[in-house]
Amino acid sequence: MTWMVTGGAGYIGAHVVRALGEAGLDPIVLDDLSSGHHEFVPEGVPFVRGSILDGELLERTFGEHEVEGVIHVAGFKYAGVSVQRPLHTYAQNVTGTAVLLAAMSDAGVTRIVFSSSAAVYGTPDTDLVTEATPKSPESPYGESKLIGEWLLADQGRANGLAHTSLRYFNVVGSGSPEVYDTSPHNLFPLVFDALLDGRTPRINGDDYPTPDGTCVRDYIHVADLAVSHVAAARRLAAGEPIEPVYNLGSGDGVSVGEIMRTVAAVTGIGFAPEIAPRRPGDPARIVASGELAARDLDWAMRHSLTEMVQSAWQARRDA
Template sequence: MTWLITGGAGYIGAHVVRAMTGAGEKVVALDDLSAGVPGRLPADVPLVRGSSLDGGTLKRVLAEHEVTGVLHLAARKQVAESVAQPTRYYRENVGGLATLLDAVAEAGIRRFVFSSSAAVYGDPRVDLITEETPCAPVNPYGETKLAGEWLVRAAGRAHGIATTCLRYFNVAGAAAPELADTGVFNIVPMVFDRLTRDEAPRIFGDDYPTPDGTCVRDYIHVADLAEAHLAAARRLSDGDPAGDLTVNIGRGEGVSVRELITAIGEVTGDTRAPLVEPRRPGDAPRAVASAARASELLGWTARRSVHEMVGSAWRGWQLHQAADRR
């Protein structure tokens, strides 16, 4: 098997590359490098600079590297940006996926893993979100992920492609400092950024119907997430009898924003009190996965704790901050 990993030089993609190659899988990475960093990839992994919107490049890569399966991670993923630029998100996330699936079908590839998101659920008022929880995304990013799932399943049925859709919850941490998330878009690096600038962390709303009044989320270590991709790929390699699987990828445990900031303070040594600001529109009070299906069907369970996520992310943040100062 040779797996094409789109977005392979990105934060999550590079972790997936390492998990796959570490398990003996042969991979090739495709990345337009708009957010990817070539240095994240092992030297022996081929990197093709290109976009999933470029059908010609896709056909060439699939043929030249004799690709037999695809892990599609490449996408735009910022909620606020998707609200401001919905057509761009539909064009790149859905249009790019359609172009990729056309190339996959033409090449006769029969295994496809799609990186989806818990954003497809929107704001469900349930204790644990199962894969049967109704999908009602509340922003264009979530809409493109749900539309992507529909497209993947339809192409799978039409062309005999065995497919798996992985619905990520909140990703944090790093398997190695050099692989850390360098963007300031998710809560952990956002808090690190505030502390680095000698500012207190921010909490948006402390009056939610949760135990401490702050939003509750399911946080997963990116290394666990990468291992989930490996498990999904291996299931397809072994001839998944279902050929159409949708799975939540989370720890199944809720952590409040205040609890997370407390953990960050314990790791960094900066325990200043957070500032409480008004709620942000669209923030659900609680979003926690049921991870039972992943355990049952993929043989996968998240292993790393919130403190491991925060500690590994902090080491990566410090490495990149030191590099930026040089």
């Protein structure tokens, strides 16, 4: 039996595909390549080019490959840009998820792991976010992810869909030299591209209510994230008890300023970052507890910040 990874040619999805293979599970990738890369898909893994908005393609693929479950990573993932493109964000993340769930129901596919986001919390009034922290998203992206969770829960009540949603924020690093973050909006590729082009990296806002004035986030290694996606899929396949949502968090977090200092140390390129205005939709601080995921999904922070930067820098430099 096979697990479909939607968005499996993207940065996160490609790592999930590799983790599935390493765990002895058979992945298949569905990706429209709007932001993914066919070369990120390992040799021998079936690849279907198409959109989660294409219900007929989804249902046909489920049948042809005897799909057992879905790890749903595909989506529009840029919080700041979603403020300017709300309808596009909802089409990709809400309508797309609804079409996917309908096709799963028609094909009798009853298990799904959903790639959600810590953006569902907005700016929480707590130093440490748990799964019970009130949800108050501050961008269309965060709203769309919360609605996605609701859709899964509703399908669970309606037809017994087995599901879980994994909430996380900044995913960095590289677990495979040939796979790296190519997003034009994420911090690491923006910083690396600037350094490789001889430009000075910049920070979006240094006047947040944080120790150094820059945003504080959970920065988690993509390979650690992939392990927990596979653990969730296995738990669903085995019919074991599982929570509807899990935070994949560091428990402490680091600031953008700390990231910049670590990048300078790892690359050997000294720089003082330029300060740009804040981005719309960016909360000052989100740091989450990963205790539940550690209990159930083999979640652990296995990489230091330096190791995250080193692996990401090597993969990007050698690309």
